[in-house]
Amino acid sequence: MTQSTPAAYQGPMRVVSGVQASGALHLGNYLGALRKFVPLQDEAQCFIFVADLHAITVWQDPAILAAQTREVAAAYIACGLDPKRAVIFPQSAVRAHLDLAWIFNCVARIGWLDRMTQFKEKSGKHKERESVGLYTYPVLQAADILVYQATHVPVGEDQKQHLELTRDIAAKFNNDFGAPGFFPLTEALIEGPGARIMSLRDGRSKMSKSDPSDYSRINLLDDADTVAQKVRKARTDPEPLPETVEGLAERPEADNLVGIYAALSGQAKAEVLARYAGQGFGTFKPALADLAVAVLGPIGTEMRRLIGDPAELDRILLDGARRAAETAEPVVEATKRLVGFWQAEV
Numbered sequence: 001m002t003q004s005t006p007a008a009y010q011g012p013m014r015v016v017s018g019v020q021a022s023g024a025l026h027l028g029n030y031l032g033a034l035r036k037f038v039p040l041q042d043e044a045q046c047f048i049f050v051a052d053l054h055a056i057t058v059w060q061d062p063a064i065l066a067a068q069t070r071e072v073a074a075a076y077i078a079c080g081l082d083p084k085r086a087v088i089f090p091q092s093a094v095r096a097h098l099d100l101a102w103i104f105n106c107v108a109r110i111g112w113l114d115r116m117t118q119f120k121e122k123s124g125k126h127k128e129r130e131s132v133g134l135y136t137y138p139v140l141q142a143a144d145i146l147v148y149q150a151t152h153v154p155v156g157e158d159q160k161q162h163l164e165l166t167r168d169i170a171a172k173f174n175n176d177f178g179a180p181g182f183f184p185l186t187e188a189l190i191e192g193p194g195a196r197i198m199s200l201r202d203g204r205s206k207m208s209k210s211d212p213s214d215y216s217r218i219n220l221l222d223d224a225d226t227v228a229q230k231v232r233k234a235r236t237d238p239e240p241l242p243e244t245v246e247g248l249a250e251r252p253e254a255d256n257l258v259g260i261y262a263a264l265s266g267q268a269k270a271e272v273l274a275r276y277a278g279q280g281f282g283t284f285k286p287a288l289a290d291l292a293v294a295v296l297g298p299i300g301t302e303m304r305r306l307i308g309d310p311a312e313l314d315r316i317l318l319d320g321a322r323r324a325a326e327t328a329e330p331v332v333e334a335t336k337r338l339v340g341f342w343q344a345e346v
């Protein structure tokens with residue numbers, strides 16, 4: 001049976017993104033990712049999932065994984081995603097991701113994965129002790145994206161290399177299987193003041209869920225007192241804030257706090273400095289804490305309400321998984337035909 005080559009993707013703008021179901025969400029997740037999803041739901045089809053398959057690349061306690069999955073979904077909705085418009089679902093509930101991931105494992109080259117800096121950072125000196133899943137993690141990520149033929153992926157800075165790999169996989173697949181444009185060359189949406197939020201304890205390392213110190217990050221579920229205390233204890237230097245952005249160059253902690261203020265208030269760093277130049281952290285930190293509480297407080301309240309209603313969250317996630325599969329399955333079917341897998345001809 002001859003198969004016609006599927007047409008290049010020419011549909012509407014499609015957005016895909018995900019956050020791992022691996023514990024408390026923080027300010028970096030909010031500013032680098034979640035906040036960016038919300039306006040996109042007005043202009044594009046959005047598929048926003050909870051990356052539970054990615055989460056288990058490192059150990060996750062089975063007793064709490066499902067609750068962590070619901071918590072990320074609650075954060076999406078609390079930040080303003082509307083489950084009627086955006087498709088919100090658990091990654092593991094749509095098996096098309098895994099079908100495509102295997103095929104992509106056979107397209108991606110070992111040399112490409114060997115260059116992934118996130119694997120090197122996460123595995124440290126003993127990569128032979130890490131799961132194979134942690135190594136092929138970016139291939140699954142490419143499948144997450146391309147199974148929806150996504151055109152745009154809003155993420156933080158740390159995902160840039162994974163998005164480049166996604167494009168490489170799309171291009172190689174299209175070329176190897178003679179299907180120009182079948183998988184789009186997806187664009188990362190990274191720019192913006194919140195793309196790389198740093199730890200409150202060390203302005204040179206990223207704010208991260210895996211940092212052992214809870215004082216390194218502001219969690220979306222922290223109460224107002226905790227937020228204020230974490231900002232107060234954030235590491236700084238003794239100098240007052242400078243007049244210009246250039247003056248922040250060798251001051252990573254000051255730069256980070258000004259960056260957080262700018263991202264939370266929707267201003268440029270220069271505007272923040274125009275207001276606070278010459279003032280010390282004794283003035284700036286309380287202002288930053290108030291701003292963080294004003295923005296994050298209502299999100300935390302709504303998250304708690306949603307987490308208290310798991311049945312409602314489960315209805316949303318089930319409906320999302322069904323809608324996601326409707327888009328993803330035909331893409332997997334077309335991909336399998338291109339690869340030449342057996343199909344009954346009767």
Ligand code: AMP
Binds near residue numbers: 158208209
């Ligand atoms: P993860 O928690 O690793 O699944 O990350 C979820 C999303 O948050 C991704 O788009 C990341 O790029 C983004 N993200 C994580 N940490 C930060 C950070 N410190 N600053 C900005 N974005 C971040």
Ligand code: TRP
Binds near residue numbers: 019145
């Ligand atoms: N790797 C991403 C992170 O840690 C999470 C993720 C998995 C993702 N699949 C994705 C993000 C697809 C965007 C698109 O942040």
